[in-house]
Amino acid sequence: xxxxxxxxxxxxxxxxxxxxxxxxxxxxxxxxxxxxxxxxxxxxxxxxxxxxxxxxxxxxxxxxxxxxxxxxxxxxxxxxxxxxxxxxxxxxxxxxxxxxxxxxxxxxxxxxxxxxxxxxxxxxxxxxxxxxxxxxxxxxxxxxxxxxxxxxxxxxxxxxxxxxxxxxxxxxxxxxxxxxxxxxxxxxxxxxxxxxxxxxxxxxxxxxxxxxxxxxxxxxxxxxxxxxxxxxxxxxxxxxxxxxxxxxxxxxxxxxxxxxxxxxxxxxxxxxxxxxxxxxxxxxxxxxxxxxxxxxxxxxxxxxxxxxxxxxxxxxxxxxxxxxxxxxxxxxxxxxxxxxxxxxxxxxxxxxxxxxxxxxxxxxxxxxxxxxxxxxxxxxxxxxxxxxxxxxxxxxxxxxxxxxxxxxxxxxxxxxxxxxxxxxxxxxxxxxxxxxxxxxxxxxxxxxxxxxxxxxxxxxxxxxxxxxxxxxxxxxxxxxx
Numbered sequence: 001x002x003x004x005x006x007x008x009x010x011x012x013x014x015x016x017x018x019x020x021x022x023x024x025x026x027x028x029x030x031x032x033x034x035x036x037x038x039x040x041x042x043x044x045x046x047x048x049x050x051x052x053x054x055x056x057x058x059x060x061x062x063x064x065x066x067x068x069x070x071x072x073x074x075x076x077x078x079x080x081x082x083x084x085x086x087x088x089x090x091x092x093x094x095x096x097x098x099x100x101x102x103x104x105x106x107x108x109x110x111x112x113x114x115x116x117x118x119x120x121x122x123x124x125x126x127x128x129x130x131x132x133x134x135x136x137x138x139x140x141x142x143x144x145x146x147x148x149x150x151x152x153x154x155x156x157x158x159x160x161x162x163x164x165x166x167x168x169x170x171x172x173x174x175x176x177x178x179x180x181x182x183x184x185x186x187x188x189x190x191x192x193x194x195x196x197x198x199x200x201x202x203x204x205x206x207x208x209x210x211x212x213x214x215x216x217x218x219x220x221x222x223x224x225x226x227x228x229x230x231x232x233x234x235x236x237x238x239x240x241x242x243x244x245x246x247x248x249x250x251x252x253x254x255x256x257x258x259x260x261x262x263x264x265x266x267x268x269x270x271x272x273x274x275x276x277x278x279x280x281x282x283x284x285x286x287x288x289x290x291x292x293x294x295x296x297x298x299x300x301x302x303x304x305x306x307x308x309x310x311x312x313x314x315x316x317x318x319x320x321x322x323x324x325x326x327x328x329x330x331x332x333x334x335x336x337x338x339x340x341x342x343x344x345x346x347x348x349x350x351x352x353x354x355x356x357x358x359x360x361x362x363x364x365x366x367x368x369x370x371x372x373x374x375x376x377x378x379x380x381x382x383x384x385x386x387x388x389x390x391x392x393x394x395x396x397x398x399x400x401x402x403x404x405x406x407x408x409x410x411x412x413x414x415x416x417x418x419x420x421x422x423x424x425x426x427x428x429x430x431x432x433x434x435x436x437x438x439x440x441x442x443x444x445x446x447x448x449x450x451x452x453x454x455x456x457x458x459x460x461x462x463x464x465x466x467x468x469x470x471x472x473x474x475x476x477x478x479x480x481x
Contacts, residue, residue: 027213029215052129057107062105063105065080065196066108069194072127073217091152103135108129108130108132148167165293173202174206180316187214187259192229192239192241203264221243221244223252242268257281277304284299285297296313296314298369310371314368327362360375374390378390389409395443396423402423408476420476421453434453436455
């Protein structure tokens with residue numbers, strides 16, 4: 001394992017150092033269409049300076065970056081980091097996630113992944129810049145200082161908002177990941193998780209940058225796309241979602257060892273981890289958020305039992321405490337500054353004071369390793385007792401024919417909040433929703449048995465890879481079950 005990394009003085013200093021190194025400058029950023037070396041990056045950033053200037057983007061501007069999973073998107077992020085822009089990172093729009101540009105952003109920058117058919121120059125021809133027609137001066141934003149990155153929180157159970165963290169703190173956070181996982185310049189890092197999200201940016205892309213490792217950006221959360229890129233890039237480190245971990249186990253025919261793989265976003269079934277590790281190498285659970293970045297993780301040298309059953313131990317500089325009936329609180333000096341909330345046609349900043357309440361229920365073992373029990377908000381009252389939905393999910397997933405279970409509360413029943421279990425059956429299993437619910441009585445107290453089980457081909461996911469619980473609740477509300 002490499003020695004602990006020095007805390008970076010600035011993003012610009014790290015990028016310049018990579019480009020100037022005869023050895024590290026040969027390492028690359030790549031996607032399905034192109035590849036650039038670190039040695040080429042400074043000249044490409046100079047060209048982006050000219051592009052920004054032609055469109056009136058000034059150093060004092062806050063820009064919104066619609067960031068594709070591409071070299072063009074990565075260069076736009078590096079440009080914001082190197083030149084000290086305040087930037088809001090946005091996902092590519094879709095039917096579920098429409099394009100919404102905050103009013104305090106002066107411009108929208110769209111990074112395009114596909115190869116240009118008209119022979120447009122790279123990177124200029126792969127970045128579209130337009131003034132934000134809804135731009136309104138926000139003195140509160142201008143007073144922040146920065147430079148800052150604004151990320152939408154996941155919105156898995158509540159409406160999303162923008163979390164603000166400085167460039168410097170994101171890199172300090174990333175340095176802890178490099179130290180914990182031993183990422184080195186000789187590593188080849190596969191990143192099939194979006195770099196507009198805290199996991200892809202803070203745990204994968206920025207740590208890879210600090211280490212000077214080659215990185216391959218892969219889009220679409222698609223196992224076939226991933227395997228195609230794997231053959232060309234030959235990664236030895238991968239950042240995966242729980243869904244991709246499951247696809248590795250089910251779809252891949254041959255074994256392929258990695259030095260390490262990291263997963264985050266939602267829980268991975270213990271059975272998946274046990275099947276994954278003998279074939280593909282150590283799988284490390286990362287626990288984190290858009291507010292605090294990487295909070296806890298196991299290490300490649302940890303015994304398998306600790307990797308299987310926990311979210312590791314606190315990252316460097318992180319203090320974790322369990323209070324108030326099992327609620328997990330996090331404090332770190334390099335955490336976020338606060339939230340931006342949009343209210344009544346204007347933005348309001350709420351600073352973060354004191355420890356951050358993660359919203360999760362947890363247990364910290366005597367050896368310092370953290371067990372995440374589930375969301376505090378995803379607990380309901382049934383027959384006068386508190387039922388933690390994560391515990392119900394674990395019990396349902398213990399049924400042999402159930403591959404995945406997501407339990408939500410929606411509506412009312414005679415016992416209290418109505419429980420719905422959305423289940424994905426094991427491949428080849430012949431089971432019905434009624435059979436699955438019947439087996440729940442053998443595993444759960446009567447008051448915790450779901451009122452209804454619904455079979456799905458797959459559960460809906462957020463861009464972060466987390467289960468979209470709100471989508472399931474909305475489906476139940478509309479009676480589409």
